[in-house]
Amino acid sequence: xxxGFYFNHQLNxxxxxxxxxxxxxxxxCAMGMLGNLLxxxxxEQKQLLYRxxxxxxxxxxxxx
Numbered sequence: 001x002x003x004g005f006y007f008n009h010q011l012n013x014x015x016x017x018x019x020x021x022x023x024x025x026x027x028x029c030a031m032g033m034l035g036n037l038l039x040x041x042x043x044e045q046k047q048l049l050y051r052x053x054x055x056x057x058x059x060x061x062x063x064x
Contacts, residue, residue, distance in 0.1 A: 024054045
């Protein structure tokens with residue numbers, strides 16, 4: 001692991017993608033527990049949480 005990236009001998013990003021995909025999925029599942037038990041979150045709130053919590057994880061180091 002170097003600067004948040006996982007490298008292997010072939011220098012592909014398979015482990016990096018798997019790790020951060022799992023992290024993003026767990027955040028999305030945790031988002032489902034937020035809100036009212038009957039209605040949940042409003043669509044605007046879900047979109048805001050997604051943009052603030054999931055998008056930064058998936059786009060970190062994207063320019064590499």
